[in-house]
Amino acid sequence: MEPVFSFDVRIDRPAPGGLVRHLHGQLRGAILDGRLAAGTQLPSSRRAAEHLGIGRNTVVAAYDLLVAEGYVRSHAGARAVIADVTTRRGLPRTPGAGRDPRINPLWTTPLLQPESPRALPARCFRLGVPDHRLFPHALWRQLAARALRQWSKTPFGYPPSAGLPELRAAIAAHVAFARAVACAPEDIVVTSGAQQAFDLLARILVVPGQTCVAIENPGYPPLRAPFHAAGARLVPVPVDDEGLCVDALPHDTRIVCVTPSHQSPTGVALSMRRRAALLEFARTHDAVIVEDDYDGEFRFGGRPLDALQTLDRDARVFYVGTFSKSLFPALRKGFVVAPAWARDAVVAAKHCADAHSDETAQMTLAAFIRDGHLARHVRRLRPVYAARRDALLAGLVEELGEWLEPIPSEAGLHLAARLRDPTDAPRVVDAMRRHAPGAQPVADYAFADVPPALVFGYGVIDAEAIGPALAAMRRALRRRGGKA
Amino acid sequence: MEPVFSFDVRIDRPAPGGLVRHLHGQLRGAILDGRLAAGTQLPSSRRAAEHLGIGRNTVVAAYDLLVAEGYVRSHAGARAVIADVTTRRGLPRTPGAGRDPRINPLWTTPLLQPESPRALPARCFRLGVPDHRLFPHALWRQLAARALRQWSKTPFGYPPSAGLPELRAAIAAHVAFARAVACAPEDIVVTSGAQQAFDLLARILVVPGQTCVAIENPGYPPLRAPFHAAGARLVPVPVDDEGLCVDALPHDTRIVCVTPSHQSPTGVALSMRRRAALLEFARTHDAVIVEDDYDGEFRFGGRPLDALQTLDRDARVFYVGTFSKSLFPALRKGFVVAPAWARDAVVAAKHCADAHSDETAQMTLAAFIRDGHLARHVRRLRPVYAARRDALLAGLVEELGEWLEPIPSEAGLHLAARLRDPTDAPRVVDAMRRHAPGAQPVADYAFADVPPALVFGYGVIDAEAIGPALAAMRRALRRRGGKA
Helix, strand or coil, X not given: CCHHHHXXXXXXXXXXXXXXXXXXXXXXXXXXXXXXXXXXXXXXXXHHHHHHCCCHHHHHHHHHHHHHHCCEECCCCCCCEXXXXXXXXXXXXXXXXXXXXXXXXXXXXXXXXXXXXXXXXXXXXXXXXXXXXXXXXXXXXXXXXXXXXXXXXXCCCCCCCCCCHHHHHHHHHHHHHHHCCCCCHHHEEEECHHHHHHHHHHHHHXXXXXXXXXEEECCCHHHHHHHHHCCCEEEEXXXXXXXXXXXXXXXXXXXXXXXXXXXXXXXXXXXXXXXXXXXXXXXXXXXXXXXXXXCCCCECCCXXXXXXXXXXXXXXXXXXXXXXXXXXXXXXXXXXXXXXXXXXXXXXXXXXXXXXXXXXXXXXXXXXXXXXXXXXXXXXXXXXXXXXXXXXXXXXXXXXXXXXXXXXXXXXXXXXXXXXXXXHHXXXXXXXXXXXXXXXXXXXHCCCCCCCEEEEECCCCCHHHXXXXXXXXXXXXXXXXXXX | CCHHHHHCXXXXXXXXXXXXXXXXXXXXXXXHCCCCCCCCECCCHHHHHHHHCCCHHHXXXXXXXXXXXXXXXXXXXXXXXXXXXXXXXXXXXXXXXXXXXXCXXXXXXXXXXXXXXXXXXXXCCCCCCCCHHHCCHHHHHHHHHHHHHHHHCCCXXXXXXXXXXHHHHHHHHHHHHHHCCCCCHHHEEEECXXXXXXXXXXXXXXXXXXXXXXXXXXXXXXXXXXXXXXXXXXXXXXXXXXXXXXXXXXXXXXXXXXXXXCCCCCCCCCXXXXXXXXXXXXXXXXXXXXXXXXXXXXXXXCCCCCCHHHHCCCCCEEEEXXXXXXXXXXXXXXXXXXXXXXXXXXXXXXXXXXXXXXXXXXXXXXXXXXXXXXXXXXXXXXXXXXXXXXXXXXXXHHCCCCCEEECCCCECCEEEEEECCHHHHHHHXXXXXXXXXXXXXXXXXXXCCCCCEEEEECCCCCHHHHHHXXXXXXXXXXXXXXXX
16 A cells, blocks of 8 residues: 555545545645655555545646645656655754654644745735835834833833733723723733734643634634644634634534634634624633634724624633734734633733733833824725725736635735635646735645635735736636636 | 641651751741642641640741741731732732633642732842943934834834844854853844743743753742743752752753852852763753853853853753843843754744744844943943942941851852841841842742842942941841840
8 A cells, every 4th residue: 555545534524625625635634734744655646546436537636736735746757745844834954853852742743833934025915914114113213212211211120921001001992992892901911912812822721632722724823833732622613704613613612713803814704693603602612712803903894893802791702912913013012801710820821931021112012002103003004905905806806707706805904715616726826826926825724624715915015016916817827728 | 636737747857957947948838839828827836846746946936937938927816827928929819810710720820920029119139130220221222213214124024933133143142252152143042031931941841740840949930930831840959059959950850940150049150060060960861951041241250160051062951041131121032042953942932932022122132232232231330230249248247247148159130148047037037128128038039948048139229228228137136136
């Protein structure tokens, strides 16, 4: 028997997205979690088809998808081999390094390897980064200088672990106003970005080897690391046009991680009935909810749906916010609004993790929010991002409508589009990589099998550059012929 | 039987410091780790003495010590009760909060509760904080403004988890020059203070429930939290005039945490032969060493002993540095020099914990170090702190020589002095609290029984204020009569 099947590919369950997607998802999962090592040869499509009792075309299509996504390398005349995913994901360049027996083996699992930063042009479709040209740098410098002057007059000390009182007050007022999140300054714990909020919550809420944590599939990959590191069982839960499929939550779920305002990466909003169902699930199953509201400030439709935190009557929601999208990622400031029963534990974890966040950046941010600059900044940027989003939507429909169907979305800094025909994936992904740098296959966000789709960010691209890029994608797809 | 003895006080082992200290240490340990809850009545000294088969005076002296340290409250005519240590240490004010069953019970253990900040006068004997009046604020503001201007011209992004290359290079050059630590920029991981370095190392090196971690006793309390949180077995190892007693390390120790330059809090330097013995222990027992060099920049004697990292030929030392003492705590910047075999895991843990540190503060710090300001700042401050240290030494000898004996020390921002007669402890601690605010009993740093001593910081007190404060202590001690 050839090696690839030693990891037990099964095609025995009904495959809603078709056999291609199913086989692709199983292989991809095995590569990502290390069961299929780099350099392993895939069996020929003929042998694989025989072994699995499926059509050879199905195997070829699944392999093509893996090649297009970079998980498999294929050379003319040679058998396809598993690509060096470890290197691609930033694992040690020195073979064997990081696998020293003195390191807790947890930290060598693929889920905990940082992605290597991708080299991308300044203006591109990358996700999750706002436009530095639109930021009020001079104002920020002024506030930073003022904070430093003020701070220079007071004795040095160790600021409180939960955050500076003035920043907690400013954040509480801001989220109450902007997102109707019900909270007092005492409910806020300032963190080093949303990532630290996830890490602190994972550390206090997970009992290693026991706690079942539901994550969106597809979903934000960096969220998985802290829960995995804390010893959680991660369970992927599908996402459809109404957001997280609450019905699919396992009964023993204790923590549900969700992006209700703007699902990461599909962009859908969690529908009102799903919100109610999710809160009901939490109540009846004694679960808690981690609500990640990472870019909900940028809304382009009508009135937004209430935050889960706002709807929660049972102190079950941890609302996590960040200033990485509304201001800038390098600021490294986020926060969690924690229910009273968990607040001291969050602070204890923050104290253990890094004692406190840097004081003068907290002072600067507090002044920026308190003086109304954050609200003004978001208001000023909304039409700019709206124009880019409109250009993107128009381009997707006009240039790429034959292959892609945009997924409705009313907020944020990115937009996803699903493939009309999953077997187009290799060609479409290839054209995307050539002509829309920064955009990603939604498969990059998958923890398990997901329907093929692409996601385009518009945080750093000019509106007028969007149409031409998508037109170039269209031409590339046309050049290479019609359907495969 | 009265309740206090239900937690098993034993006096069966030889007690080097005498029975008083032994009984005191056992009771204190039981209070700190929660076996003796707040409000519990202590048995009368008579009953306790009978039960333990020791003299009543011994019990009275141990109780007095606990009262002086605040662990026990004693009211005239009533039996002494265990004080509300949990409240004192910052545990929830609302009874029962923080003990919700949804919180991993780990996070409600006393070791993980942040200390409440103490209200202290600006100029006092507090430890671990440098003098804000001596910091070049205008220069720092200039460099910060320059960093912000430079940064405003580059697209936003997520800086590397290991730290900005320019800061890693600056730190590598600085520690190579200042501490003869052998490292390249790639060996450096920038952290949010030394605390995050301890947390990352604990997370990657500890296997929960297995790894035995040796900590100095007395030693820096905040170090314990991350190792405890990671599931380590913490073993206190005594410290004498040559520093950590390497002979006392348990054979199954996997990680040794040590402050060789300036033991925290006794101030002794790890002797050259102990350094050799510790490295030999690590080699023969396959252990690693966490070298915490928190304030070694400030040296007042001759040539310092080599860092363990410098002596290490076997890649077993993690050198942890911080800018909290040499610059200021609120900057929240530290670093770890990691052996090559562990570097990727440290970066993976940093990536999981908070993705990266804030970019502009890293740029500012890099410029400050690279342009030679850090070296100049330390050089400029050394004589200032030396004068304070001289005043402290002189005052301890001249004013308090009857009760205290300074512990020799050549570096850092604090100095310890041991009690000539342990039974003086309650009176001396009481006089210290009244007249030398900020100073602490070394017992505050104890994880198990330690010889009674006091520790005085001189980071924020003027040299001329030191003598008068110690003279006031002397007068208070005289007023209250001679020996108890």
